[in-house]
Amino acid sequence: xxxxxxxxxxxxxxxxxxxxxxxxxxxxxxxxxxxAADAGAAVPxxxxxxxxxxxxxxxxxxxxxxxxxxxKRADLVELLKRWTAAAARMTEGKDxxxxxxVNGAPExxxxxxxxxxxxxxxxxxxxxxxxxTLFRDAQGKDRFGIADRRxxxxxxxxxxxxxxxxxxxxxxxxxxxxxxxxxxxxVHAVRNLARIGFGVVSVRWSQLGFGRTSSxxxxxxxxxxxxxxxxxxxxxxxxxxxxxxxxxxxQPGDGAEWMTGGSYxxxxxxxxxxxxxxxxxxxxxEAIIGRDKGxxxxxxxxKEFDEPAFSAAGTDGKPAIAMDAHVRLAHQQFNDGARLxxxxxxxxxxxxxxxxxxxxxxxxxxxxxxxxxxxxxxTRLSRQDxxxxxxxxxxxxxxxxxxxxxxxxDYWGRALLA
Numbered sequence: 001x002x003x004x005x006x007x008x009x010x011x012x013x014x015x016x017x018x019x020x021x022x023x024x025x026x027x028x029x030x031x032x033x034x035x036a037a038d039a040g041a042a043v044p045x046x047x048x049x050x051x052x053x054x055x056x057x058x059x060x061x062x063x064x065x066x067x068x069x070x071x072k073r074a075d076l077v078e079l080l081k082r083w084t085a086a087a088a089r090m091t092e093g094k095d096x097x098x099x100x101x102v103n104g105a106p107e108x109x110x111x112x113x114x115x116x117x118x119x120x121x122x123x124x125x126x127x128x129x130x131x132x133t134l135f136r137d138a139q140g141k142d143r144f145g146i147a148d149r150r151x152x153x154x155x156x157x158x159x160x161x162x163x164x165x166x167x168x169x170x171x172x173x174x175x176x177x178x179x180x181x182x183x184x185x186x187v188h189a190v191r192n193l194a195r196i197g198f199g200v201v202s203v204r205w206s207q208l209g210f211g212r213t214s215s216x217x218x219x220x221x222x223x224x225x226x227x228x229x230x231x232x233x234x235x236x237x238x239x240x241x242x243x244x245x246x247x248x249x250x251q252p253g254d255g256a257e258w259m260t261g262g263s264y265x266x267x268x269x270x271x272x273x274x275x276x277x278x279x280x281x282x283x284x285x286e287a288i289i290g291r292d293k294g295x296x297x298x299x300x301x302x303k304e305f306d307e308p309a310f311s312a313a314g315t316d317g318k319p320a321i322a323m324d325a326h327v328r329l330a331h332q333q334f335n336d337g338a339r340l341x342x343x344x345x346x347x348x349x350x351x352x353x354x355x356x357x358x359x360x361x362x363x364x365x366x367x368x369x370x371x372x373x374x375x376x377x378x379t380r381l382s383r384q385d386x387x388x389x390x391x392x393x394x395x396x397x398x399x400x401x402x403x404x405x406x407x408x409x410d411y412w413g414r415a416l417l418a
Contacts, residue, residue: 039181040120045091047404048261049249052125053366054238054341056217058179061209061345062186063267063362064194065172065397066201068134073144077417079200083128083193084411093121096192113195115188122182126189128412129265129399132156134173149416151256153264153369154400160382160393169205169269169395177265177364179343183210205395207269209345209362216343222296222304225361226272226346227390229289230296233304234331236341247339247368254368258415261403263366266374269347269395272360277390288386290327298327324386330377338373340365360391370398 043051068076086096095101097111104110135150136142176193180186187208194203213225214232218239225231236243245251250259277285286292290299290308298308300320310328314320321328332339343366348359367373382388402415 040122042092042121043123043125045088045405046407049404050127050401052127052177052179053263054216054244055125056220056238057212057214057343058123059181059212060179060183060186062178062190062206064176064190064206065204066174066197067204068173068200069202070200071143075200076144079197080413081411082196084405086192086196087126090189090192091121091124091126113188113191116185119182119185122180122185124178124180124185124189127177127401129175129401130413131172131174131397131399133171146416149256149258151259151400153255153371154398155371157396157398158375160378162382162388164392164394165396166394171397172204174201175397175399207347207362209347211346213344213346213361214342216341226274226359227277229291229293230304232342233296236339248341248366250368259400259402262401263368264370265399265401266365266370267397268363268393270361270363271358271392271394273390274357274359287322288325290321290325324384326385326387329380329385335377335380338377340367340373
């Protein structure tokens, strides 16, 4: 069956579900993650937590960071209201606006760009976060009267050893993470938010991703990164409700109350030196990671989900998992129990002009407090990880992702800005 027929049938299925009342504003407030019934279906937009965090990771990503270019708080609030309404519509598989791409006056610009016409929702989730510069800009100005509401956990990330960050593709006042099983659906969502935001925000940087590199649910198999290794075997999973409360969701009393039920997102664009890695022996690759390349088992075990035995010795009498192996340094045992919920993606941005792939991992991690989780873990990795010979961190971002949208009269950032 060709792609057009498949899309048509999927679209018809989505319409049928909508008629049956399956697709539409839903309240999702339970231990179960927001998820689509199938790859083409809609993920509920409303709920206690934003979708796109513990939602089973979709196949495609379009991530965008915006700079706010107005100093008017009312304009920012109005934009967030419009964005929320558009996001709710697009995650249901509808046009961004009520008129849509083709039903308006011929003389007027459409209120949807149209490239997702006929496509199903494809599990689209849209997750928003607020960066440190929204609270006080680079000049120290409190543009929106919210500087005193900046959470302590949103402290600027330190400079890590071996960072080669490019400022133009780092930071941002607001971010939106669009995940879907169809890249066109994700791109359509970001494109329309940018269109709606014209005059209030401008795109600072963006990143396309494919092939998720983490599993966020036990219903998913562990994916592989561009080094060919399984990635995120020990990731937090949506089903681990107790661990999520401990490690992922901001709890009452943690600080800024408007963040209760939310989470903090760290992004890092990590270029992989593909050609150098590809000339490295299999034995050395496995020693650097601390797992075997086929099964994904720790070098002290036999199966992927065997718990690493860091005291185990290899046949040469040395530790089976090297002291500078990635698995050892990132493990919670050596980081005061700190864990992350990762949902990164592979990227290939062409070549660098010298015949080398500009490719790697767009790392995304959610946590309850970056100061206690990402920062100590990355500090250890940046100083000791044998993998550093093969990677370069070129972009960094930190964002406070508020709790979910409770109802149709709620909007992104209301608890912060109201």
